[in-house]
Amino acid sequence: MELTGSYLFEADQDTVWKLLMDPDAIAKAIPGVKELIPVEGEEMTWRAAAKVGFAALSGHYAGVIQMSEVEAPTQYRLTVNGEGQQSVIGGTALIKLTFNPEKNETLVHWDAHANISGKLASLGQRLIGAGANVMSKQFFHELAKQLPTR
Amino acid sequence: MAAAEKIIGSRIKRREDPRLITGEAKYLEDIQLPGLLHAAILRSPHAHAKIKSIDTSKAAKHPGVIAVYTGKDFADVNPMPCAWQAGKVKNNVNTPRVLEIDRVTFTGAGVAVVVAEDRYMAQDALELIHVDYEVLPAVVDAEKATKAGAPQLHENAPNNIALEWTCGTQDTTDRALKEADVVVKQRMINQRLIPTPMETRGCIAQYQAATEEWTVWMTSQAPHVMRLLMTAFVFGVPETKMRVISPQIGGGFGAKIFLYPEYCLMAALSRKIGRPVKWMETRSENYIATTHGRDHITEIEVGAKRDGTITALKVNTYANLGGVLSTIAPGIPTTLYGRMLSGTYRIPNIFCHVYGVYTNTGMVDAYRGAGRPEATYVIERAVDLVAHELGLDPVAVRRKNFIPPEAFPYDPVILNGLKYDSGQYAKALDLALKMLGYENFRKEQAEARKQGRYLGVGFSSYVEICGVAPSAWIGLPGEGWGAGLWESANVRVHLTGKVVVTTGSQSHGQGHETSVAQVVAGELGISVDDVIVQHSDTLGTPFGYGTYGSRSTAVGTVAVYNSLQKIKEKAKLLGAHMLEAAPEDVVFEDGKVFVKGSPDQSKTIQEIAGAAALAYSLPPGMEPFLDNTSYYDPPNCTFPFGTHICVVEVDKETGEVKIKRYIAIDDVGKVINPMIVEGQVHGGIVQGVAQALWEGAVYDDNGQLLTGSLMDYAIPKADFFPTFETDRTETPTPVNPLGVKGAGETGTIASTPAVVNAIVDALAPFGVKHIDMPVTPPKVWRILQGNGG
Numbered sequence: 001m002e003l004t005g006s007y008l009f010e011a012d013q014d015t016v017w018k019l020l021m022d023p024d025a026i027a028k029a030i031p032g033v034k035e036l037i038p039v040e041g042e043e044m045t046w047r048a049a050a051k052v053g054f055a056a057l058s059g060h061y062a063g064v065i066q067m068s069e070v071e072a073p074t075q076y077r078l079t080v081n082g083e084g085q086q087s088v089i090g091g092t093a094l095i096k097l098t099f100n101p102e103k104n105e106t107l108v109h110w111d112a113h114a115n116i117s118g119k120l121a122s123l124g125q126r127l128i129g130a131g132a133n134v135m136s137k138q139f140f141h142e143l144a145k146q147l148p149t150r
Numbered sequence: 151m152a153a154a155e156k157i158i159g160s161r162i163k164r165r166e167d168p169r170l171i172t173g174e175a176k177y178l179e180d181i182q183l184p185g186l187l188h189a190a191i192l193r194s195p196h197a198h199a200k201i202k203s204i205d206t207s208k209a210a211k212h213p214g215v216i217a218v219y220t221g222k223d224f225a226d227v228n229p230m231p232c233a234w235q236a237g238k239v240k241n242n243v244n245t246p247r248v249l250e251i252d253r254v255t256f257t258g259a260g261v262a263v264v265v266a267e268d269r270y271m272a273q274d275a276l277e278l279i280h281v282d283y284e285v286l287p288a289v290v291d292a293e294k295a296t297k298a299g300a301p302q303l304h305e306n307a308p309n310n311i312a313l314e315w316t317c318g319t320q321d322t323t324d325r326a327l328k329e330a331d332v333v334v335k336q337r338m339i340n341q342r343l344i345p346t347p348m349e350t351r352g353c354i355a356q357y358q359a360a361t362e363e364w365t366v367w368m369t370s371q372a373p374h375v376m377r378l379l380m381t382a383f384v385f386g387v388p389e390t391k392m393r394v395i396s397p398q399i400g401g402g403f404g405a406k407i408f409l410y411p412e413y414c415l416m417a418a419l420s421r422k423i424g425r426p427v428k429w430m431e432t433r434s435e436n437y438i439a440t441t442h443g444r445d446h447i448t449e450i451e452v453g454a455k456r457d458g459t460i461t462a463l464k465v466n467t468y469a470n471l472g473g474v475l476s477t478i479a480p481g482i483p484t485t486l487y488g489r490m491l492s493g494t495y496r497i498p499n500i501f502c503h504v505y506g507v508y509t510n511t512g513m514v515d516a517y518r519g520a521g522r523p524e525a526t527y528v529i530e531r532a533v534d535l536v537a538h539e540l541g542l543d544p545v546a547v548r549r550k551n552f553i554p555p556e557a558f559p560y561d562p563v564i565l566n567g568l569k570y571d572s573g574q575y576a577k578a579l580d581l582a583l584k585m586l587g588y589e590n591f592r593k594e595q596a597e598a599r600k601q602g603r604y605l606g607v608g609f610s611s612y613v614e615i616c617g618v619a620p621s622a623w624i625g626l627p628g629e630g631w632g633a634g635l636w637e638s639a640n641v642r643v644h645l646t647g648k649v650v651v652t653t654g655s656q657s658h659g660q661g662h663e664t665s666v667a668q669v670v671a672g673e674l675g676i677s678v679d680d681v682i683v684q685h686s687d688t689l690g691t692p693f694g695y696g697t698y699g700s701r702s703t704a705v706g707t708v709a710v711y712n713s714l715q716k717i718k719e720k721a722k723l724l725g726a727h728m729l730e731a732a733p734e735d736v737v738f739e740d741g742k743v744f745v746k747g748s749p750d751q752s753k754t755i756q757e758i759a760g761a762a763a764l765a766y767s768l769p770p771g772m773e774p775f776l777d778n779t780s781y782y783d784p785p786n787c788t789f790p791f792g793t794h795i796c797v798v799e800v801d802k803e804t805g806e807v808k809i810k811r812y813i814a815i816d817d818v819g820k821v822i823n824p825m826i827v828e829g830q831v832h833g834g835i836v837q838g839v840a841q842a843l844w845e846g847a848v849y850d851d852n853g854q855l856l857t858g859s860l861m862d863y864a865i866p867k868a869d870f871f872p873t874f875e876t877d878r879t880e881t882p883t884p885v886n887p888l889g890v891k892g893a894g895e896t897g898t899i900a901s902t903p904a905v906v907n908a909i910v911d912a913l914a915p916f917g918v919k920h921i922d923m924p925v926t927p928p929k930v931w932r933i934l935q936g937n938g939g
Contacts, residue, residue, distance in 0.1 A: 060277065086276065088195045115852065118195025118257065122858020123434055 001116065003093075003132050006109040007140035011147050013099040016106040017073035019143055020095070029142035031135060039064065050082075057120065057131050059085040073097060087118035108140065158672035161825045164664045165678070166657075175398040178352040178369055179430055186354070187216055189419060189429040190272035191412065192262040192279050193439065194254040197290070197473075197510035197853020198301060199283040201252050201261060208278040209264055214271030217423060218279065220262045221251035227418055230409050231383040233375075233633075234481035235313075242307040244508070246474045248415040254283075255303045255473030256512050257853050258438030260411055265419055265427055288510035288853035292470035293447045295509045303473060303508045312471050313480050313506035317488040317564045323501035326462035330453025334535045339922045340524045342445035342470065342847040344863055345517050349400025350436040355416035356426035364392040364420070368413050369399055371406045371656050372696025377688050379409045379477070380417060392417075396686040399658030403837070404516035405441050406658065407698050408477035412439075437858050442847055443517020445470035446483065446524050452532040453499075458540055458547040462499040465491055465528060469514075471506045476515035480506055485566075485629055486521025486615070486699075492562035493529035494575045494613045494791060495551035500564050510853035516698060518837055519898040522614045530610045530903035531920070534910065538919050544907070545583065548611050552576055559786075559884075568623055570613065570789045571883045571891075574817070578879050579611055582793040582815040585875055591797070599915060604800040605810070606912025610904035613791040616892030617704030617885070619695075621783050636783035637701070638692035639709035641670065641717055643776035645763035647756030649674065652684045654694010655706035660894060661826045662697075666707055668822050669888070673714040674755050675741020692779055700790075700892030703822065708886045709782035716778040724762055725753045727769040788883045788891035792816040794835070794900040798908040805931030807843055807909055809872055814900065817879045819891030824878075827893045832874055834897015840866045841898075842905035846924045864924075 009016045019025050023036040023046055032053065036046035044067040051060055063082025070076040075096045082089045093112035100107065116128065169175045206218040230245040249260045262279050266272035287301040294300055295310040303310055327333055353368040370376045373394040381389040399406065412429055419427040431440070446467050453462035469483030488502035533551070537544040552575045553560050559569035586607070595605045618624060621634025638654040649670055657663060667681035685691060694706065718738045725743025726733040729752075735745050744752035753761075758776070761767065765774035797811040814831055821827050844864035848856045857863040882889030902923070909925050910918055916933055 083195075084277070086193065086195060117197075117852065117854055118193075119434065119858075121195075121850070121854035122257075122438060122856065123861075125854075125856050125858075126862060 001114045003112040009106045013106045025146050029139050054131050087120035090115045164661045166663045177398045183426045185425045187427045188269040189265050191260045192276050194259045197257045197288040198286040202282040205280040209275040212275035214267040215275045216265045221249035224248045228384045232475045234478035244304045244474050246411045248411045290849040292468040292507040295507050310508040315484040315504045317502050318500040320501045323462050323499040326499040327453040331456045333453045334539045335451050340444045340446040343443045344847050345403040345405040347401030350431035352430040353413045353416040354428040355420040357420040367395045370396045371402045374693045384414050393689045402658045403518040441476050441513045441515040454536045458542045458550045465502040467504045469506050472511050472513035476513040479515045482521045487525045490525040494611050519895045522899045526612045526899050527903045534907045571885050572881050578815045579793040585813050604912045606798050606908040608796045608904045608907030610900045611793045612900040614899045615787045616700035617788040618699035619705045635695045637705040637709045638694045638781050640779040641713040643759040647759045649681045652691040655702040656686050656697040665822045700894040703890045704788045704892045709780045712780040713778040721758045728753045786885045790818045790891040794904040796904040796908040800912045805927035813875045816896050818893040819883045820889035830893045831897045835901045838898040838901030842902045
């Protein structure tokens with residue numbers, strides 16, 4: 001499944017970049033996640049457990065989040081492998097940042113590809129696109145709340 | 151006219167309905183036992199994977215959990231048997247195990263089970279099991295699965311071919327195609343369907359260690375067969391060690407014929423744990439783990455003379471059988487498909503080649519019609535393609551090729567020795583055309599086209615095969631079960647004159663308790679209310695093969711009829727004794743025995759039954775009681791037929807197809823209860839039309855079922871349909887003394903091509919000659935926009 005989207009931060013690129021690279025800020029922003037625990041011996045890799053409460057996607061999930069192809073402050077790749085609800089979820093997103101100096105805004109754009117197997121694939125397929133959009137918006141919205149106040 | 155003949159053929163209300171309507175009927179879900187435990191099954195999220203390891207430790211500690219098991223714990227339990235090994239499947243049969251041990255070949259295969267005090271605890275604990283899979287590439291398309299480079303599912307099945315089967319003669323068919331004036335080729339898809347009975351599957355097993363005996367309640371259309379397969383084949387114990395009960399069943403459509411791993415798993419669990427264990431399938435489990443139907447990819451070549459005479463039909467089919475074989479899967483796209491490809495027509499040369507193929511999808515087996523809908527779709531589309539190619543009226547081409555009434559019994563050569571029993575194909579067509587008003591319709595259609603409205607009419611003059619039973623035919627090695635399919639009955643007339651009938655067939659919506667009682671009441675001259683029909687419990691019913699293939703009336707009820715004749719003979723002997731008359735002087739009429747010509751001096755069946763039971767004054771040598779058991783093995787199958795006509799209007803703006811009229815003329819032989827037959831026909835039409843227009847199971851390329859719930863899988867509602875216009879012709883079969891043929895599947899068999907033919911007719915101005923099912927609005931809309939026919 002292909003998912004694309006974008007979110008506009010009212011902040012400069014470096015501020016947004018720092019926010020996106022901060023595991024604590026990310027953990028706070030992902031709905032249902034308490035913390036990201038670094039995986040020993042792996043770079044930029046964290047273990048996470050989440051409780052999702054969105055229609056057919058509701059339930060407990062556990063997985064590993066990894067950042068790669070990091071080119072500060074313009075792009076990075078986020079890879080997620082998780083399972084829960086008798087389903088296996090694998091996804092990778094290429095995330096790009098573009099700065100608009102006139103308005104002091106940073107656009108974060110993502111192109112993601114997700115593979116879903118099991119119960120979620122057969123029950124939630126139609127909801128997953130919509131659900132992913134809602135949850136991405138929520139994620140960035142929560143992240144934006146953590147921007148240093150101007 | 152005797153009362154006997156009045157009750158048989160009368161429209162009495164179904165006796166089972168009051169308990170169904172008031173909610174008093176007891177389904178599997180209603181059964182409660184002391185100490186009952188509940189099982190939940192962990193199913194593979196991957197369509198094709200190796201199981202590297204399973205960690206159940208966390209789940210085992212979950213509150214309320216009694217035990218957690220994986221496939222390794224049941225390595226001593228045999229895999230499910232595949233009972234119908236048509237084609238060359240001797241060496242490449244792969245069937246499910248109670249839980250898979252090291253490999254899964256479809257999404258939904260069971261890999262672990264949790265048994266807990268209640269079902270919610272069991273479900274919660276499932277989440278705590280961790281399975282380490284090595285995911286393998288998947289293939290879901292039956293044709294692609296046979297090509298070089300496709301993922302291989304089973305070591306013993308090169309190119310994923312489970313079976314290769316042919317019927318007819320290739321060389322004469324090829325020659326006839328070469329010599330034909332016209333040859334039409336067409337590729338057609340008969341898409342995968344999900345049976346969706348109202349009630350999902352379930353099972354409760356209770357084991358008694360002291361006697362080593364099981365009682366198993368299950369949602370089965372064939373309890374005796376389940377008992378035999380579970381004991382003798384899966385557990386290796388005598389069948390007398392198990393009692394199988396089918397409680398009230400909420401529909402099956404074929405999907406409840408088979409021996410599923412979950413039933414054997416419950417039996418194994420109850421033996422291990424020593425408490426009764428229950429499993430009730432959820433709807434989403436039902437969609438991934440219960441069998442599907444159809445799923446054929448077919449290429450046809452049909453040859454004809456310019457006048458429309460069909461001279462040859464060549465059919466090549468890839469039948470998708472899923473990741474492993476279900477109980478009778480190989481028999482459906484072979485015997486019940488290829489052998490019916492002649493339809494209602496004289497076709498001198500037919501050749502059919504079938505590959506049954508493993509793919510990373512759910513198991514495919516019999517679904518209402520089972521093989522015959524697929525065959526009827528091929529031949530009824532083929533006739534229209536010939537008509538289209540030659541610019542002839544499809545009705546005229548049907549008439550030209552019909553097997554005439556005087557040709558019966560007719561041997562279509564490909565039926566492996568069987569012959570069509572009786573038929574008046576043109577008569578049914580004529581009646582249907584009269585109801586339609588064919589000439590007027592064509593005028594109306596032409597007028598509508600001028601106004602930019604697109605009407606179409608489609609015909610389906612079908613024949614099908616019912617009473618699938620003759621042991622000498624169905625038992626042939628390489629063709630059928632390797633066993634007979636006779637049916638049994640016991641009739642007992644109790645002291646009070648009340649009758650108990652037991653039958654080895656099973657009722658899960660067919661109304662046997664009514665129709666069988668009508669035959670008993672009619673033959674014995676008693677009230678229907680004085681007859682009880684018992685079935686669905688291996689304790690107290692003689693062995694029978696169950697209900698499918700429209701066989702319960704044509705085979706099971708004939709066994710009842712035969713017992714009734716023997717009871718009547720004994721009643722005559724005893725009645726004559728009571729009347730002090732010679733046995734040869736008495737007759738049995740309207741429930742009474744009397745000396746021919748003197749009905750005033752008579753003994754009723756009740757009086758005779760009483761005398762037989764009290765037994766203090768019997769003729770010398772006569773045993774007490776009126777009781778008889780029959781085993782009936784018919785000499786032939788029966789072949790119902792008819793013509794269905796569908797009238798559609800295609801909405802030019804939206805591509806939506808609206809059914810304007812639906813006419814069904816069915817000839818199912820003699821009818822015992824017209825209301826029950828009409829109900830069967832109505833339901834069948836709905837299912838067949840739904841395949842043509844809406845239904846379809848869709849897997850993605852990774853083998854994930856995308857139509858995994860009722861949100862995504864289209865099931866029709868009553869308001870999708872007009873009032874059906876139904877009628878019958880009645881051509882009794884000479885095969886059995888009741889003259890009955892079978893009516894359970896005609897609707898699904900006939901209706902699908904009638905609808906597609908109508909749509910193609912409506913879209914003729916757009917140059918359409920074929921359109922694959924389901925004919926959804928987007929598909930039609932694209933054609934109307936001039937892109938993609």
